[in-house]
Amino acid sequence: MDAISVIRAKRDRGELTDPQIDWVIDAYTRGEVADEQMSALAMAILLNGMTAREISRWTDAMIRSGERMDFSPLGVPTADKHSTGGVGDKITLPLAPLVAACGAAVPQLSGRGLGHTGGTLDKLESIPGWRALLSNEEMLAVLRSAGAVICAAGDGLAPADKKLYALRDVTGTVEAIPLIASSIMSKKIAEGTGALVLDVKVGSGAFMKNLDDARELARTMVGLGRSAGVATVALLTDMSTPLGLTAGNALEVRESVEVLAGGGPADVVELTLALAREMLAAAGVHGKDPADALRDGSAMDHWRRMITAQGGDPDAPLPVAREQHVVPAPATGVLTALDAYAVGVTAWRLGAGRARKEDPVQAGAGVELHAKPGDTVTAGQPLLTLHTDTPERLPYALEALEGAVTVAPAGTAFTPAPIVLDRIG
Numbered sequence: 001m002d003a004i005s006v007i008r009a010k011r012d013r014g015e016l017t018d019p020q021i022d023w024v025i026d027a028y029t030r031g032e033v034a035d036e037q038m039s040a041l042a043m044a045i046l047l048n049g050m051t052a053r054e055i056s057r058w059t060d061a062m063i064r065s066g067e068r069m070d071f072s073p074l075g076v077p078t079a080d081k082h083s084t085g086g087v088g089d090k091i092t093l094p095l096a097p098l099v100a101a102c103g104a105a106v107p108q109l110s111g112r113g114l115g116h117t118g119g120t121l122d123k124l125e126s127i128p129g130w131r132a133l134l135s136n137e138e139m140l141a142v143l144r145s146a147g148a149v150i151c152a153a154g155d156g157l158a159p160a161d162k163k164l165y166a167l168r169d170v171t172g173t174v175e176a177i178p179l180i181a182s183s184i185m186s187k188k189i190a191e192g193t194g195a196l197v198l199d200v201k202v203g204s205g206a207f208m209k210n211l212d213d214a215r216e217l218a219r220t221m222v223g224l225g226r227s228a229g230v231a232t233v234a235l236l237t238d239m240s241t242p243l244g245l246t247a248g249n250a251l252e253v254r255e256s257v258e259v260l261a262g263g264g265p266a267d268v269v270e271l272t273l274a275l276a277r278e279m280l281a282a283a284g285v286h287g288k289d290p291a292d293a294l295r296d297g298s299a300m301d302h303w304r305r306m307i308t309a310q311g312g313d314p315d316a317p318l319p320v321a322r323e324q325h326v327v328p329a330p331a332t333g334v335l336t337a338l339d340a341y342a343v344g345v346t347a348w349r350l351g352a353g354r355a356r357k358e359d360p361v362q363a364g365a366g367v368e369l370h371a372k373p374g375d376t377v378t379a380g381q382p383l384l385t386l387h388t389d390t391p392e393r394l395p396y397a398l399e400a401l402e403g404a405v406t407v408a409p410a411g412t413a414f415t416p417a418p419i420v421l422d423r424i425g
């Protein structure tokens with residue numbers, strides 16, 4: 001077997017055989033296939049696609065490149081959620097302890113933000129003392145004591161995907177449905193969850209800009225999960241405007257705690273409850289309703305136990321950025337658009353995100369929204385507050401907001417998009 005014949009086969013629109021796929025993933029993980037060869041193959045896959053059989057075998061080969069975790073010693077059904085990434089998407093924070101409070105265990109392996117989308121681990125690291133890196137034994141211990149754990153995936157889990165994702169990120173080959181689906185599902189299947197709910201984001205702030213592409217990605221991932229024995233469903237959800245009223249690390253932790261305390265923005269509560277109900281149903285747990293667990297404080301109890309078990313202080317004040325800058329509403333009328341991608345880039349430029357994997361993030365930086373699409377605004381009222389420790393970044397951050405806000409004349413009929421756009425499963 002050699003890399004050039006595998007690249008040529010896909011370049012010429014052929015179907016890769018099982019032995020070709022197994023070999024190329026294994027050889028790439030071991031360093032025998034060079035980055036430039038894998039880049040050429042990834043580009044050929046992006047341009048020419050893969051059949052369902054090829055995607056399934058590719059996913060399986062990436063799982064076999066590393067370890068598989070096993071939570072059966074817990075003796076409790078397990079459920080996990082994966083979001084394809086968005087702006088202000090803090091849902092994992094209230095969701096994991098909420099589902100734990102309703103009787104399923106939640107082993108949530110999460111990532112860091114790159115580009116305009118935030119990362120769950122960066123958000124939680126704004127809580128003083130909280131640790132993202134746990135050994136497998138520590139992860140199991142937190143799951144036993146708190147019912148939920150949110151931590152970084154260890155190096156042993158799908159190492160082929162770690163290498164390939166970093167390569168795709170710098171070769172313009174991220175946006176290929178076969179590669180996105182196999183990347184996400186190899187990690188989730190290797191993680192060993194019994195049930196999985198996928199939150200496939202659609203809109204300007206998401207990878208998938210339109211519903212048809214999002215449906216294809218969702219169907220591909222649901223098919224991969226089910227054939228691996230994981231009860232998998234997908235919700236397609238709106239990412240044309242940020243979720244909730246905050247985008248940025250500590251700002252989003254604050255909003256998540258509001259949801260756990262029974263308050264919080266309506267869209268965050270609605271999506272958290274919808275995903276929690278799907279996770280519990282997929283795991284076969286039919287006990288408490290998640291809305292009751294938010295009301296009676298049990299979800300908050302699980303949050304506090306989970307944060308404490310990972311070294312964090314749930315009562316410590318959250319970091320606040322040194323500088324605030326208010327952006328006023330440009331006109332009086334109905335806010336009809338507040339673009340998710342623009343807000344995500346603004347938060348990133350303010351210091352909430354990173355340009356390279358090794359960059360630090362500012363815990364307090366980000367964007368606070370004072371209105372959502374559908375609200376009536378008055379010219380000059382505060383529309384956004386920008387938070388940063390480095391005010392010299394403000395002009396560059398403000399540039400990202402150009403064209404992001406649309407205000408229609410007062411009285412214009414406007415109905416914001418629903419949060420849940422479709423369900424696949």
Ligand code: URA
Nearest residue numbers: 084165179180183184
């Ligand atoms: N998230 C992943 O883990 N992989 C992708 O390819 C895209 C998003």
